[in-house]
């Protein structure tokens with residue numbers, strides 16, 4: 074089967090699509106033929122070796138957590154799934170950017186009717202992370218919450234989940250994303266110099282919570298805006314969070330099939346839009362990361378093996 078591999082830390086050119094043996098499912102595992110698998114900025118950091126201290130790679134390394142596809146084989150003692158089932162889920166073995174992937178049965182849910190493959194395959198990391206960030210700052214009616222990176226993979230879902238809780242949501246984003254945010258009831262504000270004043274104006278001077286998906290000074294901005302540390306959450310700037318006592322809930326805090334399944338149901342019912350910026354064939358994995366690494370993706374980029 075074809076799978077993405079890299080044999081050393083490095084830039085995009087270390088990524089290859091190679092012929093590798095098809096894996097076999099062990100006890101409690103199924104083999105999924107992948108129809109769609111999202112890509113993440115975190116995979117870029119791992120591939121560059123920038124996360125070696127905490128998440129080292131072993132070579133050759135595969136890639137990919139998100140996945141959606143069809144069950145084609147079962148290991149012993151699998152519960153709840155059969156060959157032919159359409160599923161979405163995740164793996165922590167860096168393996169989903171491939172034609173086939175072995176997945177623990179507890180990390181899968183059935184694909185709800187009507188959920189597009191590319192959406193199902195893009196939901197796990199961004200969805201569970203967005204869910205965790207919103208849980209962390211607990212926005213409700215009467216609250217104003219600011220989200221940085223509001224139109225990105227995580228941010229585009231976090232703004233909608235915060236709106237569902239009845240909060241006023243201010244989304245920091247480039248101008249080309251403002252119409253999309255407005256259509257979802259989010260107040261768009263341009264980032265960059267003077268952003269603090271623009272947020273004060275948009276919020277009437279009262280910001281209750283801050284979800285940072287970008288890093289680079291937004292935790293300090295939240296403090297400057299008067300947000301209490303326990304209502305600031307960052308998924309990027311752990312140092313700043315440690316300094317001020319902000320929260321760092323992310324994927325790991327909500328990594329389970331139950332949260333994924335709930336988000337999938339919302340998306341299938343049209344109550345949560347998962348924007349897919351572009352899909353690429355597996356063979357074009359380098360092009361997919363070239364686009365992602367420009368840092369201005371609206372929603373998700375997805376590989377289609």
Ligand SMILES: NC(=O)c1ccc[n+]([C@@H]2O[C@H](COP(=O)([O-])OP(=O)(O)OC[C@H]3O[C@@H](n4cnc5c(N)ncnc54)[C@H](OP(=O)(O)O)[C@@H]3O)[C@@H](O)[C@H]2O)c1
Nearest residue numbers: 114115202222224225226227246247264308323324369370
């Ligand atoms: N801790 C965790 O569990 C966890 C989980 C997932 C992701 N992450 C991290 O969270 C970050 C976001 O991930 P993602 O998948 O949402 O990324 P993404 O889809 O690449 O989105 C990045 C967004 O950043 C925005 N942006 C660019 N410059 C900005 C600026 N100066 N101020 C505010 N926003 C700016 C872009 O918006 P415009 O297009 O509007 O410019 C774009 O929408 C990444 O660093 C990722 O590694 C952490």
